[in-house]
Amino acid sequence: MSVFYQSLATIPNRYAFFERIEQAVSESPELSLLFIDVVRFSDVSSSFGYKVGDMILEEVARRIKALFGKQCLLGRISGDIFGLMLPGCHGDTQLRGFYSHLVEHFKTPISFDDNAFVADFNVGAVANLPDNRDPSRLFSGAEMALKQAKQNKYDNFQVIRLQEKPETGRSLALKADLKRAFANDELELYFQPKVDLHSFKIVGAECLLRWNHPLDGIIVPGSFIEAAESYNMMNEVGYWVLERAFYSAMLLEGLGLDIQVSVNISPTQLYDSKFVAKVKRLAGLYRVNLANIELELTEDVALSNSLLVKRQLGQIKALGLSIAVDDFGKGYSNLAYIRDIELDTIKIDKTFVMGLDRNPVNKAIIQASQLIAGALGCKVIAEGIESVEHLHALREIGIDKGQGFLFSKAVPFERLVELIHTDLMVGDSLAYRNRTG
Secondary structure (H helix, E strand, O other), rough: OOOOOOHHHHOOHHHHHHHHHHHHHOOOEEEEEEEEEEEEEHHHHHOHHHHHHHHHHHHHHHHHHHHHOOOEEEEEEOOEEHHHHEEOOHHHHHHHHHEEEEEEEEHOOOEEOOOEEEEOOEEEEOOOOOOOOOOOHHHHHHHHHHHHHOOOOOOOOOOOOOOOOOOOOOHHHHHHHHHHHHHHHOOEOOOOOEEEEOOOOOOEEEEEEEEEEEOOOOOOOOOHHHHHHOOHHHHHHHHHHHHHHHHHHHHHOOOOOOOOOEEEEOHHHHHHHHHHHHHHHHHHOOOHHHHEEEEEEEHHHHHHOOHHHHHHHHHHHHOOOOEEEEEEEOOOOOOOHHOOOOOOOOEEEEHHHOOOOHHHHHHHHHHHHHHHHHHOOEEEEEEOOOOOHHHHHHHHOOOEEEEOOOOOOEEEHHHHHHHHHHOOOOOOOHHHHHHHH
């Protein structure tokens, strides 16, 4: 029999755990809370008895504690539900990464006598707000998230966001407006050119979503993404953007322009088991050269180590689309994930480019990124180029492609086509000042 050496009695129960969370929140609100439900655990207890069931739960608890380290706090919410508090600020994708890390680890069975149990989990997660000192809000959020995770058809994980403040009349109106926006075709793609840093020729364009609101004018995504999340419409928004990207690539091909269109893919899409099928449908519908479609995923999504994500990205690559990692180098030190994904492009995060003239470490990070890309056989593109000094520094390092306000902000499709046919001006020229003014 395996060694089960942690007693369930030593794990804080629901009330003791709540008190520890209350103390932690009073000291620092920067923490996240996960509720972890062991799936189908009642089958073990009824088949092998409660003694074996308790030993398995002890081993589950020991592994979770070992997996997440000494800084985490583990509690037992109920019979087969654990609470896990993790210090620090975490985004939705990082929380999903914790879930993937948990699930992958527990694919190693727990052995007892001549039997083995492979633990699977429903997980609900919530990140605390910077100003929240009320642990009951965290508990309620985690319970709501776990309930939703259990109800999800294809995914055993759910993040709930705490409302920073009660919804105003304006935020409620935005929710209703977003539904109307789809019906009235108010959403539009803008395009930020990607430029060859030597010839100044436009070689690609990144799609960016804009909302032509009838009262407020052009709205950028940050103002309405929360409304989409509240309505569970993130997939709907993401797939709308993806289809418009295919349509735009078709229009560019029809104009005889060999331009690659890049589109950001949300975590919810990559965790959608029907994602590849939807891409195949768009490929068949628009019949574009799939090498001219590039999917951009953020580094934290790639870091999630999800087998579903890796499988779907492999299938996307097999179709002929390109894969890029966006915001490369931003906040992560574990680069092992990058060996497991066949990439076409690494996009260096703009913070390193914009700080080139202030911190020599930024130059070193860009050079390291270039070495990594060379070993992987993929391209490098720099984001956030805003000055001629940035341009010259990147050229000296050997970066060939980039994007940023030095060349153009994001523009509507018709303006993109005009820019493609125009000689780009940078620096102190009158044309450049007129274009950026």
